[in-house]
Amino acid sequence: MRSLDAVTFDAGNLVLEGEEGNLRQWHTADGDFVSLNYYPGTPDLGGPLGDIEKMRTAYRKTAVRAGGAIVEVEPRVIDDCQALRTILKILQQPKGVIYIGALTLPFRDFSYVVKAQCAETGTTGMRDATVFTVIMQKGEISFDQDGTPNNWMRDPYDPAISLPFMRNHSEDPAYDADFPGHPLSRARDLLRHLERTVHVAPALKSEAKFEG
Numbered sequence: 096m097r098s099l100d101a102v103t104f105d106a107g108n109l110v111l112e113g114e115e116g117n118l119r120q121w122h123t124a125d126g127d128f129v130s131l132n133y134y135p136g137t138p139d140l141g142g143p144l145g146d147i148e149k150m151r152t153a154y155r156k157t158a159v160r161a162g163g164a165i166v167e168v169e170p171r172v173i174d175d176c177q178a179l180r181t182i183l184k185i186l187q188q189p190k191g192v193i194y195i196g197a198l199t200l201p202f203r204d205f206s207y208v209v210k211a212q213c214a215e216t217g218t219t220g221m222r223d224a225t226v227f228t229v230i231m232q233k234g235e236i237s238f239d240q241d242g243t244p245n246n247w248m249r250d251p252y253d254p255a256i257s258l259p260f261m262r263n264h265s266e267d268p269a270y271d272a273d274f275p276g277h278p279l280s281r282a283r284d285l286l287r288h289l290e291r292t293v294h295v296a297p298a299l300k301s302e303a304k305f306e307g
Contacts, residue, residue: 099131101299102200102207105292127281128212129289138201143307144170144177151252158183164261165251166194166279174295176200177305182282186260191215196282198289203303209293211285213278222274226265 099119109121109129117133141153151168158165163185171178179199184192193214200207227247230236236244248263250256271280 097133097135097205097299099133101296102131102133102209103294104131104209104289123281123285125213125276125281126216127214127278127285128210129285130210130212132208132210134206134208135204137204138199138206138305140179140199140201140305140307144179144201144305146307148252150179154181154183155250155256158185159258159260162186162260164258166262166266167251171198171290173198173200173290173293176295176300180286180290182279182286184262184266184279187214191219192278194279194282196286198286198293200293200295201305202299203305205302206305207295209289211282211289213282213285215278222270222277222279223263223265225274226270227263230264 099114099117106121106129109123112120112122114120117135118130120128120130122128140150142149144150147168147170150170151165154168155165161183163183166182166184167180169180171180177200179201180197181199182194182196184194187193191214193212196211196213198209200209227236227244236247239245248261250258251262266279268283271277271283274280275284
C-alpha cells in the first residue's frame with residue numbers, strides 16, 4: 096500500500112511531467128514544480144510534531160546549511176493525519192530566491208512529502224524593495240552606523256535569533272495579495288490548494304504513527 100498512489104490531490108491544473116522511483120512530478124503554467132515524494136524509513140524531522148519549537152530549530156539549521164532561511168514551520172492536520180507545513184527560501188546564483196513549500200505526512204516507518212517549488216525569475220527583488228520603501232517611510236526601519244537596516248530581517252518565531260539571512264518583512268502573508276505573481280505568493284497558493292485536496296488512503300491511516 097505504500098505507493099505514490101496512496102496519497103493523492105487535485106492536480107487538475109497541473110501538467111504531469113513523469114514518475115521515477117518514489118517521485119512523481121508536475122509543473123504549473125507559471126513554471127513552478129509540484130512533486131509527490133515517498134520516503135521509506137523513519138522520518139528525520141528533528142523531534143515529535145508535538146514539540147514544534149524543536150522542529151523549527153531543526154528546519155532552521157537545515158535551511159542555514161543550504162544557504163537559506165525558514166519562512167514558515169507550522170503543524171497541520173491533513174485528511175485526519177498529523178502533518179507539517181514548511182516554507183524555506185534558498186538563495187540562487189547569480190541572483191534571486193527559490194521558495195520550497197512542503198506538506199510532510201510522517202508515519203513511524205516512512206513519510207510522504209508534497210512539495211511546491213517556486214523560483215524568482217526575470218527582474219528580482221521588486222516585492223522586497225517596494226515593501227522596504229513603504230515601511231521605511233513609516234519610520235519602521237532603523238539603520239546601523241554603517242547603513243545596515245537592523246530590523247528588516249527577523250526570524251519568524253524567535254526575535255532573539257540573529258543570522259545573516261532570515262525572513263524579511265515583505266515575506267509576511269499580508270503582502271501576498273499585493274504581489275500575486277511573486278514566487279512566495281504562488282508557493283502559498285499551491286500549498287493552500289494542496290492542503291484542501293490531499294487525500295490519504297484509509298489503509299495508510301492505519302499505519303503506526305510518527306512519535307519523533
